[in-house]
Amino acid sequence: MGAVTYSVRGSYFESCNCDAICPCRMTDGIPGGRSTYGVCFGALSWLVEEGRVGDLDVSSLAVALVVRYDDDEPGSPWTIVLHIDAEADDHQRGALTDVFLGRLGGPHVGVLPWVRKARHLVDVRTSTIVLRPEGEGYRLQSETPCGCARRSLSLPTSSFAAASLATTSRAVSSSRASSRSTTIHSRGS
Numbered sequence: 001m002g003a004v005t006y007s008v009r010g011s012y013f014e015s016c017n018c019d020a021i022c023p024c025r026m027t028d029g030i031p032g033g034r035s036t037y038g039v040c041f042g043a044l045s046w047l048v049e050e051g052r053v054g055d056l057d058v059s060s061l062a063v064a065l066v067v068r069y070d071d072d073e074p075g076s077p078w079t080i081v082l083h084i085d086a087e088a089d090d091h092q093r094g095a096l097t098d099v100f101l102g103r104l105g106g107p108h109v110g111v112l113p114w115v116r117k118a119r120h121l122v123d124v125r126t127s128t129i130v131l132r133p134e135g136e137g138y139r140l141q142s143e144t145p146c147g148c149a150r151r152s153l154s155l156p157t158s159s160f161a162a163a164s165l166a167t168t169s170r171a172v173s174s175s176r177a178s179s180r181s182t183t184i185h186s187r188g189s
Contacts (some may be wrong), residue, residue: 024071026113040067041067046063051106075117082124128141134146
């Protein structure tokens with residue numbers, strides 16, 4: 001199978017247990033430092049406003065990544081659970097999984113910590129994902145169709161990032177209270 005061309009554009013939100021602004025985030029190519037408390041727990045989420053993976057349309061779908069890592073563990077590998085929107089069909093879920101786990105490559109995807117570092121992928125789950133404005137921030141809700149309890153996380157303005165997943169001009173990098181509209185893509189060869 002040849003390389004797949006893809007492009008995903010949309011909004012990115014994050015919340016973790018670090019003090020704002022997250023000290024471990026790479027910004028403009030400059031590596032971040034240690035997390036505030038040495039162990040990071042967080043949720044990263046994307047609303048794909050426009051997207052194609054090959055010929056497949058993945059627009060209007062959501063993705064969430066629940067993460068944990070320990071600064072003092074050798075290599076600080078990420079333990080992750082990837083949630084893919086239940087509104088996606090099997091082909092769209094597979095395509096989004098490949099994009100967000102870095103399987104399709106791309107010049108800036110490779111710098112994402114859950115792609116470039118060792119990782120433990122616990123699961124890829126089909127979930128209802130809702131990100132909605134609430135007060136000064138957003139509320140992320142995720143529920144798996146197996147009847148598991150709904151998970152809800154408030155993302156107040158002071159502890160969320162609103163930006164777009166970006167690889168053509170810069171890696172995913174945003175301040176906690178800013179927004180960027182850029183695109184992640186890769187061309188097949």
